[in-house]
Structure formats: C-alpha cells, structure tokens
Amino acid sequence: MLRGGRALADAQTKQGDPLAGLIDIPLPQEVSLWPQTWPLRVAIALVAVLALLAIWRFVHQYRANRYRREALAELDGIRRAADAAPDQVAMRLSVLVRRTALGAFAREAVAPLAGPAWLAFLDRSYGGQEFSQGAGRLLISAPYQRTPPDRDQLEALADLVHRWIKVHHV
Template sequence: MKSNPTGLDQLHDIITAAPAPWWPPAPGWLWLLAIVTILLIGGCIWGIIHYQQNRYRREALAELAQLESNAAHSQYQHSQHQHTTLCGMSTLLKRTAVTAFPRPEVATLTGPAWFAFLDSTGNTRFSEGLGNKLESVIYQITDQPLQASEITALIAEIRIWIRQHQQANDPAKSGTTDTTASKQEAA
C-alpha cells in the first residue's frame, strides 16, 4: 500500500527555534545601557563636586554649633564672654562670605552695606536690627549684654545665611568680564 503524503500518519511535532539568548543583547539595549551608565557616572561626579564645593558650609555650621554650645554652657550675662562669642560669630560670618564671594566685593563691607549684602544673598533679616545689635556688642563693650532670645535669633539668622546664601558666579568661568573695571581702564 502506498502511503498518502497528506495523511495524518505523516504529521510530526512542530520544531520551535531555540529561545533568544539574554547575552549579547540587541544593539538598542546596548545603547540604553551606555546612556544610563554615562548618566550615572555624570551624576556621581556632579554629586562629588557639589559636596566638595559646600565643604566650607559644613565647616562653618560646625563652628557655629561649637560657638553656640560654648555660649549655652556659660552665662550669657557675662559681658566679656558674650563679647568673645559674638566676635567669633561675626568673624565666622565674614570668613564664610569671603570664601563664597570674591574677596574685593566682600572684605570691605561694613555696617548697613554688610547687612544689606547678607540680606540680599541669603534671605535673612540682618538689616532689620539684628546686624546692628551684633555690631554694637562687638565694637562697644557694654555692661548690658544681649538677652538670650536676641542671641538665639542672631544664631538662627547666621545659620540661615550659611545654609541658604547663593554663591557668586565666577566671571572667569562664565566668560563675562567686569565691565566697570574695563570702563575705568578705558577712561
């Protein structure tokens, strides 16, 4: 008997292809992996740079905490100790500003101009009287020390300024030049 080529006895199981291997992936996945890796490396580098650039803030906040602790453990009523503590806070504020901003712009500022600078760069309220109290205690040793609430408010404002001040843009990095200096040289 002749076999029928279309008969059911001639049917075999369908042979499927082997599953696609996981490695090496398709080129699209390789591109995605490369882009994600570059973004992760870039993010890590940015994070490290940002962390290093804000080191002065962490150091200033640590020093402020130490000054605050020293002031809290001693009596605020002692005028000489209060004077020393407040001088340390003022010096810390100026050193932090000189670190963050160009020295010629900051180093010469005193009085209302200094307080206006602090207010404009750090969203603080030194011009509303706190700065004047700090300045009067530093430059005029009096028998009337500041109240504990005034010192607490002053420390809070210094802490806010250290945390929130906006750093100046470096003209050398941004490609801009100081137009006032070049106008004075031209004249």
C-alpha cells in the same frame, strides 16, 4: 572467542541496562546578557553616562560645600561655649559670618564691606531682610555695646547665622 564473548557481553549489557543506549540531550547555547538590539545598547550607554555625570556632580557639590560644613561645626562650638562667655558670642558670630562669606564669595566683593553695606550684602545673598532689619544688626553693633546682648537676642542671631550658612546662594 574473544569476539563472540565481547558481542555477547554487549548484548547482555544492552538488555540488562535500559539507559545504556540513551544519548545526551544537546544543551542550548548560553543566553547573552548583552541586549541584542542597538537602541537598547544606546539607551544603556546613555544611562551609564548620566549616572557617571550624576556621581561627578554629587562629588563636586560635596567638595564645594565643605566650607558650609566647617562653618556649621564652628557655629555649634560657639553655641556650646555661649554659656561660658556670652559677651564674646556676637563677636565670634560676626567673625564666623565674615570668614564664611570670604570662603564662598570673591574676596574683592566681601572684604571691603562694612556696616550697613555688609548687612545689605548678607541680605542679598540670603534673600531676606533679617540682617539689615532684624537680629542680624547685632553683627555690626554688638561688639561696640557696653552691655552684651541678652540670651534671646544672641539665640536669634545664632539661628539667623545658621540659616544663612545653610541657604546663602553664591
């Protein structure tokens, strides 16, 4: 009787539940995110290598220009203190340019320079004539003048030093 009862229950279940006889649909395989062709794989590898090289170069440039950032920060401090001690501004700017040049260029090329040779070196590294023929002349003459340069001359010198720090080429 159990057999008959079980068969009767199965028949009733099949008739009463229309979804009981359905079979699950087979799902397709997962799609791979890795490209299927070799040229595309090589292109992705090249892009990854180029990205790593670009990051390395950016970090290298950032570290190499640390002296510029420090010099510009010191220049801002000199400009802020210009009102308190205007007679010291030209001397402090001269020392700042010398220290910045020693940080960027070989010591043997920078340390022995003085006077017009120093200004000519700054002109060559800057790509202009503003040190030897413009406001930059104050770097060698201002510390020895009896009266300090006026505010406009010091501001022009500070602007020139700012531009030199930002754009000089090693």
